[in-house]
Amino acid sequence: MKYLFTEHDQAMMKYSKLSKKRENETKARIEANEDLYVYRKKFHQTTMNYYSCMNNLQYKRKTVLLEPLLGCLHSQIMHYKTGQEGLSNNLEDFLTNISVSVQSVHSELTEEQQKSQQKMDELIGSSTYFYTPDPTPDMQMRPRAIDTDIKQKAGYLFVRCKQGFSTRWERRYFFTQGGNLMSQPREQFAGALVMDLDKCNIQRADCDDRRYVFQITASNK
Structure with missing residues (x-):
């Protein structure tokens, strides 16, 4: 991740140092534009994947203790099935609540994974507009519209x-x-x-x- 960040910084520096006096040197602009596009896209997508993995890990942490506990209690119930009358109804309710909680966490995780994948697919589909800093003469594309609705930069x-x-x-x-x-x-x-x-x-x-x-x-x- 650090190596990718360094490559992105170098590409950004190269692009930002293009002199306005040499504006007609299209080849230099195209080369700097393509380098920044590649590393910006790679850095952004790696960041999104890292965020998705960390988010998934956060959800899994919620169940890492509950699932073994649930399995242990269920095995104890099966082991002492003959003496089940000694177990109170409160314990059964407790196990049911834990099961519902675990299922809820799994559902939230699945929904979050779908949202993350959908967002990454949208970014990949619009990668040219997301990662190209400035259209060069060889690119047949209109300048990206400025989003004036963003409240924070x-x-x-x-x-x-x-x-x-x-x-x-x-x-x-x-x-x-x-x-x-x-x-x-x-x-x-x-x-x-x-x-x-x-x-x-x-x-x-x-x-x-x-x-x-x-x-x-x-x-x-």
Whole structure:
């Protein structure tokens, strides 16, 4: 998983470093586009499979203790069948409740597996639009529509930082929470407030060494 994450990062870096001055070099764009498509698709599908396996494991943990207990109690009942009159009706009700609970967990697991498989099939069916960062001239496809209904965004951005007399691009993880822009450093569990987006202006910016650049500035109001 870590190796796949590294490959995805390298493909992302290669694509993001395409210069706007060399926009007509279609071959370089196509190559970077295809690399990012392949590794983004592989990383996303591996993540979905990992999530599905962990989800299945979580459901199985619920039954790992109940099923042996249920089997043990049933075997005890069969073993002492001749003295069954000594067993109370409460124990029978208890066993019935456990059986119902186990069946319910199995039903939930089956339903969750079907939902996960259906979602992965949808992603695979629309993989071109999900994993291609930008259609190149050789691809006969329309640009992907922007989903404006999403209330929360999260992901990595490259931030331009000053370093002496030069500048460099630093990769950071950001997410929105309410009207705030938050940042979460590596190996930390909580995010820190960056700025209030409701009091900022967001606009596109031109940059020779990066694509799809935007700038966030504080409002004068």
